[in-house]
Amino acid sequence: MFGRRTFGKQKHSFADLKKMMRPTPDSDGVTRVFSKELWNDPKIGSMLRELGFAPDDQRNIMRTADDYIALFAAARYRLQQRTETFNSEMTARHGYCRAAPFLVIGDTIWDGEHGAFLYAQMDLIGFDDWNVVMLAADARTAQLCGLPAHPGSVPAHTQAMTGHVIRWKKRYEFALEEFGVTATGGQGITREQFEAQKGALRQEIIDTVASMKPRAASGS
Numbered sequence: 001m002f003g004r005r006t007f008g009k010q011k012h013s014f015a016d017l018k019k020m021m022r023p024t025p026d027s028d029g030v031t032r033v034f035s036k037e038l039w040n041d042p043k044i045g046s047m048l049r050e051l052g053f054a055p056d057d058q059r060n061i062m063r064t065a066d067d068y069i070a071l072f073a074a075a076r077y078r079l080q081q082r083t084e085t086f087n088s089e090m091t092a093r094h095g096y097c098r099a100a101p102f103l104v105i106g107d108t109i110w111d112g113e114h115g116a117f118l119y120a121q122m123d124l125i126g127f128d129d130w131n132v133v134m135l136a137a138d139a140r141t142a143q144l145c146g147l148p149a150h151p152g153s154v155p156a157h158t159q160a161m162t163g164h165v166i167r168w169k170k171r172y173e174f175a176l177e178e179f180g181v182t183a184t185g186g187q188g189i190t191r192e193q194f195e196a197q198k199g200a201l202r203q204e205i206i207d208t209v210a211s212m213k214p215r216a217a218s219g220s
Contacts, residue, residue, distance in 0.1 A: 068119065075127035086134050094144045100137040102150055103127070104209045105161050114162070117169045122202045130206045133213045161212075168205055172198065 039045040083101055090097035103126050109115060110126045118124045135150035136142035142149050179194040
């Protein structure tokens, strides 16, 4: 199915390379996409270097679960601070405000089977501004501040957003496979083309969420 590069009598498909990726630390305690022992292999290491990678390239260093826990905690704290500032400024202007953040791509998606695609592959965090809209947590805030009411959990919206994420994930995986064809000696796409497609997809996710904020705010 995919192009192959031959190393002596051994053939490595992109699927083979993905099997070599292991989420366990090397002897120095660093978890790499491709472990140090693979880079020491004269055939596999040479191919990876030809593609422009290096053992300690940031793209080859995997964040650990603890890294992500710290990343999410910091982002959640920043959101809490932004919410407090928003409420303080709106209270000074209107006399009262109790707003709460609404995540367009909600917690159930981030915590579900597709969440890793968003934060690990797309480098997106759901608590950051791109995914957040401030909405009224009570009727008084809605009346005084002119904010739409926070809709709480909206199953139809979650289902729609899940569909978007699944489609984005499939497009990313297709681009990754095309890059893998090149990585194993076939006619796929270059690393530069893959990175460009990845960047464009990431921006499309951000733009789509921005366009959906008014609809999310209305609970539709």
